[in-house]
Amino acid sequence: MPIITLTTDFGEKDHFVGAVKGAIFTEMEDAKVVDISHSISPFHLQEAAYIIQNAYKSFPLGSIHIIGVDSELNPENKHIAVFMDGHYFVCADNGIISMLTSEIRPEKIVEINIHDRIISNFPVLDVFVKVASHIARGGTLEVIGKTITEIKELTGIRPAVSNSMDQINGTIIYIDNYGNVISNITKKLFEEVGRGRNFVISARTINLNKIHSHYSDAINFDNPPGKREEDGKKLALWNSSNYLELAIYKSSSKTVGSASSLFGLDYRDAVMVNFIS
Template sequence: MPIITLTTDFGLKDHFVGTIKGTIHKELRDAVIVDISHQVNPFHIQECAYLLKNAYKAFPEGTIHIVGVDSERTPETTHLAVKVDGHYFVTADNGVISLIVEEVRPEKVVEISLPGTVQDAFPVLSVFVPAACHLARGGTPEVIGKPFGKLRHYKEFAPRVTNDGDTIVGSVIYIDNYGNVVTNIQRSLFDAYRKGRSFTLEARNQKLTAIHDRYSGFINFDLDRAQRRGPGDLLALFNSSGYVELAIYKSNLNTVGGAATLLGLDYRDTVFINFQ
């Protein structure tokens, strides 16, 4: 049976996530349900897309992804089942698909229309779960909806290259659980313009001249502990998804804070890479 994943902004305090899982198991007793995240900031489509974009490819083709962020149906936003890159996404037409799979054309898109469904305040339960269970049983999208031709397109800010290739201007796209700041500057873009040159990464009043491959990469372990950099120090690295990230080594948001708070950076704030 295909895996069903859940990505929502419901949090874990309330009953919503448990109710969704219980209803799926009532329909499909042996269903495999995987939580991607329930801590998406409320209605934050871009944050939801970042998490799903970097997670869905880890699952086998045929996986069904329920996207429970900004999911209410309105005259301007319908409910969709989208097959793209071998995966199914059950979601509202709120632009999230265009952010998850920017370079892949959907194989199939249907507007969900389930007989007898009442539009209520919990569409993830009343609409998305039955649709996902139908697909998990091997049902086709055409049975639960009609073809839908025009997905809402939402284009995230892309980094800009200026000064004849000497400067990359990027933006903050995500802040993780540790307060680490993820930018939209990907390693491939950085490598394409670096051309062996030295550089300075600037964020607020901080400047860094190295980008590492892991969090501990900035530590010189040949030095005595008292002399080397370590916990509480700022670094830049290419994270596991290939984006430039700013981090405080072994940060703790409950004590010293993370890179976002210490640098005063938030979503869409600007960072620069200047090549010399």
């Protein structure tokens, strides 16, 4: 039985997550259900895409990922099921899939058309669960939808490179639990544009000219503990997903602060890399 994952902006207070899980188990008592996150900021597609993009690859091939963010059905927000990179995704066609497909193209997309058989004002519960359960039982996508080739594309979500190839203009796409800020600048793009040149990373009040691979790489452990610049040290690094992240070493909102609070950075704020010839 394939794993079914859930990613939503439902939070933990209300009944929604429990109801969705109950509906899955009603369909299949032996279902394997895994929560990725229910703490997505409301209707925050880019945040959801970042989390899903970095989680789904850890699951077995054939896993089914229900995305319950901005999922209300309307003429501009249809429902789709997608087979991509060996995984299935059930969600609204609100642009979230376009954020996952910068390097991987979907192998099959269908527009879900079972709504006339279901009375629903809670599509994740009533529609997405039915579709995910159908797939989990070995059903094909063509049974629950008509094949389409185009999905909604969200523009302005990828970094821009200057014509002179000496600047990358990115934005913050995610702020993690520690207050570290993650930009949409990938290591691959940085290396393609930078070609080994020196650089300066700028974001509001900070400027950094070095990128680390691990948080602790920013600390000089040759110095005795009392003379190290540790807690509160500003740094840039390639995080585990190879996105450019701005951080505070051992950040904590109760002690040294976080990159988000100390740098004054929030979602969609600019992060620039200027290369020096």
